[in-house]
Amino acid sequence: xxxxxxxPEHDYLRTHKRFPSVxxxxxxxxxxxxxxxxxxxxxxxxxDEVALLSGIGCTGxxxxxxxxxxxxxxxGRALAFATGLKLARPDMEIIVxxxxxxxxxxxxxxxxxxxxxxxxxxxxxxxxxxxxxxxxQVSPTTPTGERGxxxxxxQIEQAFDIARMxxxxxxxxxxxxxxxxxxxxxxxxxxxIEKRGFSVxxxxxxxxxxxxxxxxxxDAVEMLKWFxxxxxxxxxxxxxxxxxxxxxxxxELPGYVETYQKLIASARKRARA
Amino acid sequence: xxxxxxxxHGQPKARLMQGNVAIAEGALAAGxxxxxxxxxxxxxxxxxxxxxxxxxxxxxxIQMEDEIASLSAVIGASFGRLKAAxxxxxxxxxxxxxxxxxxxxxEIPCVIIxxxxxxxxxxxxxxxxxxxxxxxxxxxxxxxxxxxxxxxYVREAYELTIHAFNLSEEYxxxxxxxxxxxxxxxxERVELPLPQVxxxxxxxxxxxPEWYFPFDNEAGDVPPLxxxxxxxxxxxxxxxxxxxxxxxxxxDEIDDWQDRLFRKIDNNVERIxxxxxxxxxxxxxxxxxxxSTARGARHAMKEARQQGKAxxxxxxxxxxxxxxxxxxxxxxxVRRLIVAEMNRGQMLGEVERAVKGEAQVxxxxxxxxxxxxxxxxxxALE
Numbered sequence: 001x002x003x004x005x006x007x008p009e010h011d012y013l014r015t016h017k018r019f020p021s022v023x024x025x026x027x028x029x030x031x032x033x034x035x036x037x038x039x040x041x042x043x044x045x046x047x048d049e050v051a052l053l054s055g056i057g058c059t060g061x062x063x064x065x066x067x068x069x070x071x072x073x074x075x076g077r078a079l080a081f082a083t084g085l086k087l088a089r090p091d092m093e094i095i096v097x098x099x100x101x102x103x104x105x106x107x108x109x110x111x112x113x114x115x116x117x118x119x120x121x122x123x124x125x126x127x128x129x130x131x132x133x134x135x136x137q138v139s140p141t142t143p144t145g146e147r148g149x150x151x152x153x154x155q156i157e158q159a160f161d162i163a164r165m166x167x168x169x170x171x172x173x174x175x176x177x178x179x180x181x182x183x184x185x186x187x188x189x190x191x192x193i194e195k196r197g198f199s200v201x202x203x204x205x206x207x208x209x210x211x212x213x214x215x216x217x218x219d220a221v222e223m224l225k226w227f228x229x230x231x232x233x234x235x236x237x238x239x240x241x242x243x244x245x246x247x248x249x250x251x252e253l254p255g256y257v258e259t260y261q262k263l264i265a266s267a268r269k270r271a272r273a
Numbered sequence: 274x275x276x277x278x279x280x281x282h283g284q285p286k287a288r289l290m291q292g293n294v295a296i297a298e299g300a301l302a303a304g305x306x307x308x309x310x311x312x313x314x315x316x317x318x319x320x321x322x323x324x325x326x327x328x329x330x331x332x333x334x335i336q337m338e339d340e341i342a343s344l345s346a347v348i349g350a351s352f353g354r355l356k357a358a359x360x361x362x363x364x365x366x367x368x369x370x371x372x373x374x375x376x377x378x379x380e381i382p383c384v385i386i387x388x389x390x391x392x393x394x395x396x397x398x399x400x401x402x403x404x405x406x407x408x409x410x411x412x413x414x415x416x417x418x419x420x421x422x423x424x425x426y427v428r429e430a431y432e433l434t435i436h437a438f439n440l441s442e443e444y445x446x447x448x449x450x451x452x453x454x455x456x457x458x459x460x461e462r463v464e465l466p467l468p469q470v471x472x473x474x475x476x477x478x479x480x481x482p483e484w485y486f487p488f489d490n491e492a493g494d495v496p497p498l499x500x501x502x503x504x505x506x507x508x509x510x511x512x513x514x515x516x517x518x519x520x521x522x523x524x525d526e527i528d529d530w531q532d533r534l535f536r537k538i539d540n541n542v543e544r545i546x547x548x549x550x551x552x553x554x555x556x557x558x559x560x561x562x563x564x565s566t567a568r569g570a571r572h573a574m575k576e577a578r579q580q581g582k583a584x585x586x587x588x589x590x591x592x593x594x595x596x597x598x599x600x601x602x603x604x605x606x607v608r609r610l611i612v613a614e615m616n617r618g619q620m621l622g623e624v625e626r627a628v629k630g631e632a633q634v635x636x637x638x639x640x641x642x643x644x645x646x647x648x649x650x651x652x653a654l655e
Binding site: 014017018047048049053068069071072074077081083084085087089092113260263264267271 | 309331332337338341345346347350352371372501502504506507508509510511512520
């Protein structure tokens with residue numbers, strides 16, 4: 001019998017040559033990767049049936065470390081690649097990881113339309129509110145007034161609300177958590193994978209090196225504490241103004257691939273008739 | 274009701290068919306399983322036909338939110354083992370350049386159909402042009418090999434579409450079918466199905482998963498590709514990568530990979546590049562043309578022959594890789610080459626590069642949305 005790794009996540013990592021990772025000390029992306037692995041484990045999915053796709057940026061580097069079918073696509077387009085793959089292989093569980101700039105600036109249109117079609121994908125948006133890999137430029141989720149390399153006087157634009165946009169566009173499942181709430185994150189990702197239709201899980205993630213330094217947000221621990229203190233479970237009326245965490249939308253809507261398969265069945269029937 | 278557009282097996286039947294429809298039919302005959310596109314003139318008929326025909330065969334048609342997404346989805350589907358294609362025109366082709374580079378870098382088979390229209394920018398959506406010849410070759414950033422085919426007749430559009438899929442599987446590369454508004458929207462008599470259609474399937478690895486490397490230089494110039502979800506878990510990236518697909522900065526690995534990427538096409542130019550020659554045995558001058566321009570060029574050549582002039586026709590069926598050696602020997606056999614194209618001389622430069630002054634090379638060009646007429650060419654032959 002194969003010896004079980006001391007840390008169960010290690011069974012899923014490409015440990016032989018892919019480490020150390022490209023991520024900075026204190027980065028939260030590894031926590032999200034851990035949560036994805038634990039969710040896959042909890043659902044008893046085999047490595048072969050899981051595909052992990054990403055776009056470009058710090059989060060884009062995530063798939064290389066994990067032993068699934070992995071694809072590091074182009075900037076913003078991961079959901080479009082994933083739509084094609086899912087239609088070709090409806091039996092596979094496809095998880096798409098994107099940063100906030102990747103998913104919502106360059107990939108904003110693909111994000112909206114993947115949600116509108118309700119494609120059976122699990123989209124995880126690692127929201128660190130900044131472009132980390134390129135040095136700290138403001139992103140569509142940088143809060144107004146916060147600083148970035150390209151907003152030295154503070155961001156004057158509004159930030160997207162990822163969850164509300166996903167809901168308005170038509171996603172079946174929308175949830176939010178943070179890297180502080182890692183166990184909650186495991187469960188939310190598992191629910192997102194299980195859900196038929198398009199699932200979006202936004203993960204507030206610390207970027208101590210780019211975002212933290214530019215905004216005097218402290219180190220990784222300080223930033224994690226901020227997530228702890230400024231978020232609250234959905235429906236908590238005692239804490240108005242805090243960012244809600246948990247399942248924000250969970251509804252039954254027809255999934256695109258499932259609907260297309262029905263269309264194929266009826267088109268073939270008509271073609272034979 | 275049966276669909277008249279879905280080809281039937283058995284005896285060839287003559288019918289009048291539009292160029293764009295022939296492309297859709299050819300794609301189906303090649304085993305198309307996935308088609309994604311965004312509406313654009315003058316390519317729309319391809320998507321219209323396939324949106325109906327594909328689901329009837331268990332395949333998938335999807336209208337994406339733009340052309341970037343269309344080709345991205347095509348690549349995703351190809352990694353899911355479906356033969357996949359998209360169709361567009363100039364403006365959409367510009368948007369696809371990003372994904373064409375990705376497809377070339379990760380060596381994923383796919384077919385991109387560009388029904389060229391006059392440009393740049395929005396140009397004249399309903400008028401023909403051949404202005405995308407260089408974009409098809411060099412449109413995406415960075416050096417990469419590519420295969421580009423250009424049909425002149427509706428029957429050939431059908432046949433070359435099948436050939437495009439075959440080449441893309443054989444060489445693990447994106448293949449571009451470069452046609453134009455005239456050929457796309459004209460109708461011509463064709464007899465289908467073709468008597469012998471060969472369909473190339475993807476080379477699958479014979480080694481167990483732990484020995485499999487999707488970019489292994491030692492597995493030949495075209496390493497076998499297995500699709501996702503078959504127990505061969507690997508990584509795909511547009512970054513420079515090693516044989517396993519993982520990002521690398523090692524110069525030796527990068528050199529080996531890039532050399533192989535070019536070698537797989539460069540070493541097979543003889544097999545890939547088709548040039549059709551007519552009346553060249555005693556020709557003193559020849560018209561070099563491709564796509565719908567070759568139709569008028571053929572007419573001009575015949576008329577010149579009737580006038581007693583020793584004129585031949587050189588029709589480029591494959592635009593890229595360009596067959597420099599063949600063009601050089603053509604250049605040595607004639608005194609003058611007239612290069613006719615609906616652009617400002619994009620192939621002219623390649624012909625000059627090949628001919629190296631051995632013959633006079635003259636361009637006949639047009640970019641006003643009109644075709645080059647035989648009389649224009651006869652004038653150039655004076």
